[in-house]
Amino acid sequence: MKKLFYSQKLAPYVFIFPFVITVLVFWIAPIGNGVLLSFQDVLKDRWVGFDNYSRLLTDKIFFKAVWNSIKYMVGTLILLIPFPMLFATLLNNKMLKGAGFFKSIYFLPALTSVVVGGTIFRLMFGESSFSLFNQVIGFFGKSPIKWLKGANTTYFALLLLACWRWTGVNILYFLAGLQNISTDLYEAASIDGASKWQQFRKISLPLLKPTTVYVLTISIYAGLSMFLESTMLFKGNNSPNNIGLTIVGYLYRQGVEKRAMGYACAVGIILLIIVMMVNVLQLKLTGTFKKEEK
Amino acid sequence: MGHKGMKSKNQKSKMEIWLSTILFVILAILILLPIWLLFIASFKPGGDLLQYGLNLELNIDRMSLDNFVLLFKGQHEYWTWFFNSIFLTAVTVISTLAVSAFVGYGFAAYDFKGKNILFIIVLLILSIPLEVVMLPLYKQMSVMKLMDNYIAIVLPFMAHASTIFFFRQYLLGIPKSLMEAGRIDGATEYGIFLKLIVPIMKPAFSAMAILNGMNAWNNYLWPLLVVRSSDKYTLTLGLNTLINPYGDNYSLLISGSLFSIIPIFLLFICFQKYFIEGMTAGAVKG
Numbered sequence: 001m002k003k004l005f006y007s008q009k010l011a012p013y014v015f016i017f018p019f020v021i022t023v024l025v026f027w028i029a030p031i032g033n034g035v036l037l038s039f040q041d042v043l044k045d046r047w048v049g050f051d052n053y054s055r056l057l058t059d060k061i062f063f064k065a066v067w068n069s070i071k072y073m074v075g076t077l078i079l080l081i082p083f084p085m086l087f088a089t090l091l092n093n094k095m096l097k098g099a100g101f102f103k104s105i106y107f108l109p110a111l112t113s114v115v116v117g118g119t120i121f122r123l124m125f126g127e128s129s130f131s132l133f134n135q136v137i138g139f140f141g142k143s144p145i146k147w148l149k150g151a152n153t154t155y156f157a158l159l160l161l162a163c164w165r166w167t168g169v170n171i172l173y174f175l176a177g178l179q180n181i182s183t184d185l186y187e188a189a190s191i192d193g194a195s196k197w198q199q200f201r202k203i204s205l206p207l208l209k210p211t212t213v214y215v216l217t218i219s220i221y222a223g224l225s226m227f228l229e230s231t232m233l234f235k236g237n238n239s240p241n242n243i244g245l246t247i248v249g250y251l252y253r254q255g256v257e258k259r260a261m262g263y264a265c266a267v268g269i270i271l272l273i274i275v276m277m278v279n280v281l282q283l284k285l286t287g288t289f290k291k292e293e294k
Numbered sequence: 295m296g297h298k299g300m301k302s303k304n305q306k307s308k309m310e311i312w313l314s315t316i317l318f319v320i321l322a323i324l325i326l327l328p329i330w331l332l333f334i335a336s337f338k339p340g341g342d343l344l345q346y347g348l349n350l351e352l353n354i355d356r357m358s359l360d361n362f363v364l365l366f367k368g369q370h371e372y373w374t375w376f377f378n379s380i381f382l383t384a385v386t387v388i389s390t391l392a393v394s395a396f397v398g399y400g401f402a403a404y405d406f407k408g409k410n411i412l413f414i415i416v417l418l419i420l421s422i423p424l425e426v427v428m429l430p431l432y433k434q435m436s437v438m439k440l441m442d443n444y445i446a447i448v449l450p451f452m453a454h455a456s457t458i459f460f461f462r463q464y465l466l467g468i469p470k471s472l473m474e475a476g477r478i479d480g481a482t483e484y485g486i487f488l489k490l491i492v493p494i495m496k497p498a499f500s501a502m503a504i505l506n507g508m509n510a511w512n513n514y515l516w517p518l519l520v521v522r523s524s525d526k527y528t529l530t531l532g533l534n535t536l537i538n539p540y541g542d543n544y545s546l547l548i549s550g551s552l553f554s555i556i557p558i559f560l561l562f563i564c565f566q567k568y569f570i571e572g573m574t575a576g577a578v579k580g
Contacts, residue, residue: 022453023419087318113529131347173573220421
């Protein structure tokens with residue numbers, strides 16, 4: 001027995017054993033349970049078939065939550081991939097002094113929790129004419145706005161919070177990717193007379209693709225499951241006219257606040273399906289599948 | 295002619311450096327601004343914050359150390375939450391790094407039956423939000439009698455998909471001859487991992503200590519569901535109870551929030567040296 005445990009044949013299975021157990025107990029079992037619960041009325045303890053799902057399809061608030069989450073995700077993808085990539089490219093210059101200092105500063109917001117960061121942003125977007133953003137627009141002669149009461153201004157506040165927290169982290173991901181690209185390539189290109197922009201288009205961008213796909217994947221995940229940022233801006237899960245409600249916010253409202261476990265599990269399953277669909281689409285578009293087949 | 299061309303090229307790249315430096319300074323100021331606002335607000339009366347929100351105003355007459363006196367001497371549970379968070383973060387980081395490195399090595403070093411399918415599962419889980427399984431998992435935890443217990447916060451995430459993925463990437467770059475040499479020296483498979491591999495994983499451990507430490511220190515939703523008693527609250531849970539409909543305690547919130555950044559910032563400073571190096575070596579490669 002002992003000999004078997006130490007054998008080279010069994011060792012790999014011992015190494016991955018903790019992962020297999022984790023997957024079975026903490027992922028597959030709950031997902032399976034979630035599917036089962038989504039066909040039940042948990043409080044009344046009975047099976048209801050597809051009732052929860054058909055109710056969801058006519059639930060306007062749920063669609064609003066889905067729309068808000070998707071809108072937020074798309075916004076973060078547009079802002080948090082190209083700009084950090086550009087900044088990383090500029091930072092990856094040996095002649096630039098203080099690059100290390102900048103990197104640490106940019107990383108700082110990610111170290112503050114969403115509870116702290118969200119509270120700061122809520123107070124910067126306060127309704128009083130003395131709050132930061134009302135002072136800024138006051139400087140341009142505009143009267144104070146109730147930022148967190150309008151849908152567009154809320155969207156702006158949420159995206160700004162996301163940019164503040166994640167720009168630095170994404171810069172580091174792209175920098176790590178850039179540092180794996182051999183400098184010879186750039187030197188050769190520059191001898192051939194390629195401009196910086198051409199070098200970026202023809203060398204950095206294609207070779208950064210694995211990093212970009214990774215950042216894209218985690219951004220889709222984070223965008224679609226956003227909840228806490230909005231909760232902090234609105235001091236709770238309720239926002240005027242549900243302008244800050246997200247899919248997870250709705251799941252929390254139904255499952256925890258209203259104790260409608262079955263209905264909430266149906267929301268969770270829909271979220272799972274949306275995440276999977278977006279990711280498959282993304283991997284198809286970026287051609288990651290094709291490479292696996294080779 | 296050629297000389298002249300060289301010179302203008304040099305000037306051009308100097309110009310570029312200047313422009314990017316200006317850009318990065320502006321970016322740094324924008325990023326630091328909210329933290330600066332938090333910092334100066336910590337010297338203002340809590341009531342001001344409730345009334346006026348955060349702004350750049352520096353009125354020395356209205357500023358005092360009262361909020362910090364309250365933080366260090368007042369009657370509240372802040373320090374309980376603070377040390378709970380430190381404890382929980384330390385336990386989470388150590389156990390996650392240990393277990394995930396173990397698993398990551400298994401994926402990187404061996405070929406075995408079922409490896410591909412298992413690795414696809416790693417990638418799948420990497421892209422599934424915890425929130426999808428949150429409610430059923432919560433039910434499961436109460437059946438397992440783990441409610442209000444830190445075990446429920448740590449145990450499900452020790453074999454952490456994205457950390458495993460990172461360690462695997464990192465270890466793929468290590469030559470197989472190292473392991474062969476270990477075997478020839480008579481080391482067991484686990485001995486090779488412990489004595490030969492772990493020591494060279496330092497940069498990878500640093501990078502993952504920062505990322506996992508950050509997540510653990512700032513974790514909110516799952517602990518919110520699991521933790522019941524207020525003496526087990528973490529810092530994020532506790533801070534959030536300070537703003538409630540029955541009375542906002544902004545004085546403690548603001549000084550406490552500022553203070554909450556310090557431990558995780560220290561962790562970052564400690565490991566920062568290896569951070570980029572680790573991230574680079576473990577970066578996703580084509």
